[in-house]
Structure formats: structure tokens, C-alpha cells
Amino acid sequence: MPPEIVIPAIDVRVIAPMLTIFAWATVLLMVDLFMPGKDRKLTGYLALAGLAVTALVTLAVQPAPGTSRTSFSNMVVLDSFGTTLTLILLLIAAFSIAISINYLSYHNIEMGEYYPLILFATGGMILLGQSTNLILVFLGVELLSITLYVLTAFFYPRYTSEEAGLKYLLLGAFAAGFLIYGIALIYGGAGTLDLFEIGAFLNTSLAVGSAFPPGALLVLIGGALVLIGFCFKISLVPFHMWTPDVYEGSPTPVAAFMSVGTKGAAFAALLRILIVALLPFKIYWLPVLGVLATLTMLFGNIAALMQPNMKRMLAYSSVGHAGYITIGIMTAGTHGTESFLFYLLAYALANMGAFAVLITLERRGEMAWSVDDFAGLWKRYPLLAIAMATFMLSLAGVPPTAGFFGKFFVFAAAWEDGQIFLVFMGVLSSAIAAFFYLRVIMRMFMDEPVREVIPIFNRGLTITIGIAVVGTIVFGLLPTPLVSLVQNSVIALGVGG
Amino acid sequence: MSFELFMFLVTAAIALAGGVGMIVARNTVHSALFLLLNFFAIAVLFLLLHSPFLFAIQLTIYAGAIMVLFLFVVMLLGVESIEDRTKDRLAGQLWLSVVLTLILMVQAITITLLAEPAESQAQNTALLDQLADPALIGATLFTTYLLPFQITGVILLVGIVGVVVLHQRAHLYGPLSETEREFAEQYAAERTASGQPAEQAS
Numbered sequence: 077m078p079p080e081i082v083i084p085a086i087d088v089r090v091i092a093p094m095l096t097i098f099a100w101a102t103v104l105l106m107v108d109l110f111m112p113g114k115d116r117k118l119t120g121y122l123a124l125a126g127l128a129v130t131a132l133v134t135l136a137v138q139p140a141p142g143t144s145r146t147s148f149s150n151m152v153v154l155d156s157f158g159t160t161l162t163l164i165l166l167l168i169a170a171f172s173i174a175i176s177i178n179y180l181s182y183h184n185i186e187m188g189e190y191y192p193l194i195l196f197a198t199g200g201m202i203l204l205g206q207s208t209n210l211i212l213v214f215l216g217v218e219l220l221s222i223t224l225y226v227l228t229a230f231f232y233p234r235y236t237s238e239e240a241g242l243k244y245l246l247l248g249a250f251a252a253g254f255l256i257y258g259i260a261l262i263y264g265g266a267g268t269l270d271l272f273e274i275g276a277f278l279n280t281s282l283a284v285g286s287a288f289p290p291g292a293l294l295v296l297i298g299g300a301l302v303l304i305g306f307c308f309k310i311s312l313v314p315f316h317m318w319t320p321d322v323y324e325g326s327p328t329p330v331a332a333f334m335s336v337g338t339k340g341a342a343f344a345a346l347l348r349i350l351i352v353a354l355l356p357f358k359i360y361w362l363p364v365l366g367v368l369a370t371l372t373m374l375f376g377n378i379a380a381l382m383q384p385n386m387k388r389m390l391a392y393s394s395v396g397h398a399g400y401i402t403i404g405i406m407t408a409g410t411h412g413t414e415s416f417l418f419y420l421l422a423y424a425l426a427n428m429g430a431f432a433v434l435i436t437l438e439r440r441g442e443m444a445w446s447v448d449d450f451a452g453l454w455k456r457y458p459l460l461a462i463a464m465a466t467f468m469l470s471l472a473g474v475p476p477t478a479g480f481f482g483k484f485f486v487f488a489a490a491w492e493d494g495q496i497f498l499v500f501m502g503v504l505s506s507a508i509a510a511f512f513y514l515r516v517i518m519r520m521f522m523d524e525p526v527r528e529v530i531p532i533f534n535r536g537l538t539i540t541i542g543i544a545v546v547g548t549i550v551f552g553l554l555p556t557p558l559v560s561l562v563q564n565s566v567i568a569l570g571v572g573g
Numbered sequence: 574m575s576f577e578l579f580m581f582l583v584t585a586a587i588a589l590a591g592g593v594g595m596i597v598a599r600n601t602v603h604s605a606l607f608l609l610l611n612f613f614a615i616a617v618l619f620l621l622l623h624s625p626f627l628f629a630i631q632l633t634i635y636a637g638a639i640m641v642l643f644l645f646v647v648m649l650l651g652v653e654s655i656e657d658r659t660k661d662r663l664a665g666q667l668w669l670s671v672v673l674t675l676i677l678m679v680q681a682i683t684i685t686l687l688a689e690p691a692e693s694q695a696q697n698t699a700l701l702d703q704l705a706d707p708a709l710i711g712a713t714l715f716t717t718y719l720l721p722f723q724i725t726g727v728i729l730l731v732g733i734v735g736v737v738v739l740h741q742r743a744h745l746y747g748p749l750s751e752t753e754r755e756f757a758e759q760y761a762a763e764r765t766a767s768g769q770p771a772e773q774a775s
Contacts, residue, residue: 084716148720151721187741189737193731193734196727196730211718211721212721215721215724216724219724226738264684290684
């Protein structure tokens with residue numbers, strides 16, 4: 077006699093954003109099959125429409141201020157933090173698709189499946205930002221990673237692209253091993269995978285006596301392994317080795333998408349795990365993250381100094397930025413969440429813009445993205461040079477750009493939290509970073525052109541660069557609306573309420 | 574010695590032998606077959622733990638699907654090319670593996686010793702039988718774990734699309750153009766010059 081299956085009540089609103097994007101991607105995959113000819117630009121525009129619809133759905137279901145909703149046995153939560161993050165991720169995906177549409181056909185790698193894959197990856201990122209259960213966190217990481225393995229290897233027949241895909245796949249599988257083993261140990265220790273319940277378990281079990289109870293010890297070991305798994309995804313030193321190779325090999329829009337999207341989503345999931353489930357262990361993870369952040373900031377920026385290749389330089393700079401975001405994560409209890417979101421948006425605008433400029437200069441059959449290509453850009457294409465200079469200044473954290481306020485909020489949060497040493501290291505590494513960002517600007521404005529480079533412009537690129545420049549400067553001059561948005565983005569610390 | 578204990582010891586010995594054999598076998602196909610032996614032994618262990626469902630899953634998924642995949646890859650890459658294991662490419666990895674294995678063993682033993690004492694054998698067995706009920710697993714999958722179950726479907730879809738995409742491109746775009754071929758050859762030459770293994774130009 078089989079048991080009667082009662083499907084529990086489901087609140088569709090909680091998963092509405094990812095449901096929309098998954099459904100759109102699946103339908104788009106089939107629509108694409110019936111499109112005549114080899115031109116796949118229409119698929120790209122439809123994917124953009126899907127992102128817009130998803131953004132509208134996200135806004136329609138957003139929770140009232142200070143409240144949150146959970147569903148599916150409390151596995152997913154819809155809180156204001158998740159909503160804001162989803163909107164940022166959708167913007168990143170829209171930028172990536174906009175700069176891809178002509179890039180793909182120009183490089184003769186146009187395939188309709190590219191756009192649904194980007195949508196699926198974005199759905200995985202949204203899922204990561206909303207999960208409150210380690211199983212879903214793992215599935216979100218896998219969904220995102222498997223999609224990106226394919227997208228990194230998309231540049232047929234470039235060898236570096238296949239190498240990048242394979243490298244990312246092998247290291248990704250390695251990282252997934254750490255992640256899933258850590259999750260298994262946490263389950264063994266706490267008897268649950270629910271983040272809220274793990275937090276409650278740790279609170280009660282640590283309160284009992286002075287000795288370390290075995291269950292809590294297992295959770296501690298498991299938490300460390302989960303952290304290592306995430307470190308690969310967000311490329312913290314010393315787990316960053318794959319980053320420059322993979323960014324260099326993959327199609328430039330994919331590298332841009334990865335550098336901000338994956339980082340944002342993985343950091344959000346890590347943030348939730350750290351402050352919802354592992355908050356009682358703060359005394360343990362705080363110093364570990366501090367060391368990782370310091371190493372990452374220093375190493376990423378010093379390595380970027382020596383790169384003549386722009387794409388690798390941006391890869392190392394993204395490693396460095398992961399260090400600053402880590403500082404934001406560490407101070408999550410106070411103002412860290414807000415500074416994380418602000419930093420993510422500022423970084424997304426500047427970095428997507430910089431990659432877009434890189435695409436305008438990228439020529440078919442060339443694998444080098446030399447700083448030399450930027451020499452004398454001011455004399456030939458002044459607007460492009462000004463745009464690139466804005467992005468470089470924002471990445472370096474110079475006022476009046478959004479990047480300045482991003483760094484300012486992160487450091488202010490850390491200062492308030494008493495992490496004086498980290499603030500010091502952050503400022504020091506920013507000074508190192510400023511050197512290579514400013515070097516690009518110097519080459520553009522001071523030097524004579526080294527060789528003839530004709531940029532390619534098209535609507536998607538121009539609009540992306542335009543929005544990124546305007547956003548970077550406007551949020552740098554008037555950060556108030558953005559600040560109030562991120563200040564209202566709160567992580568749900570309990571079920572309901 | 575009860576029949577169950579006897580069965581456990583025999584199966585555990587076979588599982589261990591399979592694991593050790595997999596590592597020491599020189600031939601990759603033999604390694605894979607030893608791993609298969611290990612999978613079978615683990616499956617029997619699941620049966621001893623009153624979990625017929627896990628037993629079946631272990632056989633179909635691991636011994637069936639995954640093993641076939643392993644053998645397929647080994648055959649595809651050619652056994653001869655990866656047979657040379659005399660040279661230790663990562664110095665000191667043998668000793669590192671010994672140390673890591675010891676740590677794992679200490680961990681396992683500690684966890685076993687630290688485990689809370691079982692209330693009574695009979696009660697546990699009854700609980701196990703209840704938990705291993707396939708109907709219960711199915712019901713849980715469609716209620717508590719409904720969302721992860723659905724997301725897994727999305728992941729599988731993405732995987733399938735990815736394989737098709739990576740496979741189709743060569744057919745869609747045909748042979749390389751002149752520039753692309755030059756580029757590929759130049760890249761391969763650079764790799765050879767820098768001491769890394771050269772790749773075939775396709």
C-alpha cells in the first residue's frame with residue numbers, strides 16, 4: 077500500500093524570478109530551432125526580452141520592506157537582499173547578451189544555444205542568491221558551472237578556448253568535490269541541511285558546555301570545506317590559478333559575464349551561509365577570511381601590474397576585486413551586506429564596460445589584447461578613450477566614480493567592525509592597483525599609436541558602454557538612491573517575519 | 574560469529590581489495606575493473622544495511638552507467654598512451670597520499686567512537702527498514718525535496734544542450750579558414766617550443 081503523497085502548499089511567488097527565466101530559456105531553446113537561416117541575432121534580442129520580463133516579475137513579487145517569504149520546505153527565501161541581487165544579476169546578463177550579439181557573428185561562432193545558456197546560468201545565479209538549503213546551494217553552483225564550462229569552450233576553433241573550458245571543468249569538478257564533501261559533513265554533524273536549522277543547532281549545541289561537541293566539530297570541518305569550494309568559484313588566492321587562463325581563452329563576453337556574475341552569486345550564497353548558518357563560528361571564519369582577503373588583494377593586484385595582456389590584466393584585477401568583496405562579506409553583521417551589494421554593482425558597471433571596450437578592439441583571428449592597442453586611443457577615438465578612462469578610474473576607486481564609493485563603503489564597514497589591519501591592507505593594495513589602471517590611461521592619452529587598430533562599433537556595444545559610463549559617473553556623483561536601495565536590502569535571518 | 578557479521582567481513586574485504594587493486598593495477602582497464610568490483614561490494618554492503626533501494630541504485634548508476642563511461646573514456650583515449658606510470662610526475666605524492674589516508678582513517682575512527690550509543694539493535698533495524706522503503710524515498714523526493722528535484726532536471730537539460738553545442742560546431746562551421754589554421758599552427762608551435770605537449774592541428 078503506497079503512502080499517499082501530499083504535495084505541500086507552494087508559494088510560487090518565491091521562485092517566480094527563476095521560474096520565469098528557466099521557462100523563457102527552455103522555450104527560447106525550442107523557438108531557436110525553428111528560426112530560418114544562420115542569423116541568430118533575433119534569439120539574442122528575445123533573450124534580452126526574457127531578462128526584461130524576469131526583471132518585471134522580480135519587481136512584481138518583491139516582498140514588503142522588512143519581510144521575507146519562504147517556500148518549498150523553507151529551501152528558498154525571497155527577501156529584499158535576494159530581490160536586489162536578482163536585479164543586479166539580470167543587468168549583468170543583459171550587458172553580456174548585448175555585447176555578444178554582434179561579437180558571435182563577427183567571430184563566426186554564432187549559435188542560437190548561446191543565449192538560452194546565458195539565461196540558464198543567470199537562473200542558477202538567482203537560485204544561489206535565494207537558497208537557504210545546502211542542497212540547493214550545491215545545485216545552483218553546478219547549474220551555473222556546467223553552463224559556463226560550455227560557454228568558455230564556445231570559441232571554436234580557438235585552442236585556448238578549449239583549453240580554458242577543460243581547465244575550468246577539471247578545477248570546477250575538483251571544487252565541487254570539496255563543496256559536496258563539506259555539505260555531507262555538515263549534514264552528518266547537524267542532521268540538517270537547512271541554513272536556519274544549522275544556525276539553531278550550533279547555538280544550542282555550543283551553549284551546552286565548554287567542550288566542543290562532536291556534532292559542532294563536524295559542522296566546523298564541513299564549513300571549512302564548503303568555504304574552500306566557494307574560494308575556487310570566487311577565485312580567492314590561493315585558489316585563483318585558473319582565472320587568467322580561463323578568462324583569456326573564453327569568448328570575451330563570457331569572460332565579462334563570469335567575472336561579475338559568478339562572483340556576485342557565489343559571494344551572495346557564501347554570505348548567506350556565513351551569517352545564517354555559521355554565525356556562531358564567526359571567531360573561526362573571520363580570521364581565515366581576513367588572511368584570504370589580504371592575500372587576494374595583494375597578489376591579484378601585484379600580478380596585474382606585470383600583465384601586458386589586457387584580458388589577463390582584467391582577470392587579475394578581478395581576482396583583486398574579489399579580495400575587496402571578501403572584506404564586505406566579513407563585516408556582514410554590520411554594514412557588510414550593503415557594502416557588498418554596492419560594490420558589486422559598481423564593479424559590474426566598470427568591469428562590463430571595460431570588457432566591452434576590449435571587444436571593440438578585438439579583431440578576428442587575433443589572440444593578443446595588448447596594452448599597446450590602447451596607445452594613442454585618445455587621438456583617434458576620444459569618446460572610446462574617455463569611456464575606458466572612466467572604467468579604469470572606477471576600478472581603481474578614484475572619485476567621482478561609483479568604484480570610489482564601493483571601496484569607501486567596504487572600508488568604512490570594516491573600520492566600524494574594528495578590522496583596522498584589513499582596511500590598511502585594502503588601501504595599500506588599492507594604491508598598487510591604481511598604478512596599472514592609470515598606466516592604461518597614460519598610454520591612451522599620452523602616447524602615440526603603436527599600431528593601427530580600428531575599433532568595431534555596433535548598437536549593443538555602444539549602448540552597453542554608454543549605460544556603464546553614465547551609471548559609473550551618476551552613482552559616483554549621486555550615490556544616495558543606490559545607497560537607500562542597498563540599505564533596504566536585508567538578508568532574512570529567520571523563517572517568515 | 575553471526576551470519577551477518579561474516580557476510581560483512583567478506584564483503585568489506587572484497588571492497589578493500591577492489592580499492593587497493595584499482596590503485597596498484599598498471600593497466601588502466603584493469604583499474605577500472607577493480608573499481609567495478611569495489612562498487613559491487615559496496616552494493617552488497619547496502620543490502621546488509623537493509624537498503625535494497627540503495628543496492629539497486631548503486632548497481633545501476635555506479636556499476637552500470639558510470640563504469641561504462643569510465644571504460645568508454647579509457648578505451649577512447651587508448652590504453653597504451655596513458656600506461657606509463659613509472660615516472661612520478663608529482664614528486665612526493667605517494668607520501669602525501671599515505672598521510673592523507675591516515676588522517677581520513679583517524680577521522681573515521683574518531684567519528685565512529687564519538688557516535689552516540691545506539692539505543693537498541695532491534696529498534697535501529699526497524700527504523701532502517703522503514704527508511705529504506707523506496708515508496709518513502711519517492712514520496713520525499715516529490716514533497717520535501719520537490720525543488721531540488723526539479724532543478725536537477727534543469728541541470729540535466731543544460732548538460733545535454735552543452736554536449737550538443739560542443740559537438741555540433743565542427744559540423745556547422747566546417748573546416749578552418751586559412752587565418753584560423755595559421756593561428757592554430759602557430760599556437761601549437763609555441764606550445765612545443767615552450768616544452769608543453771603539442772596538440773594536433775584539426
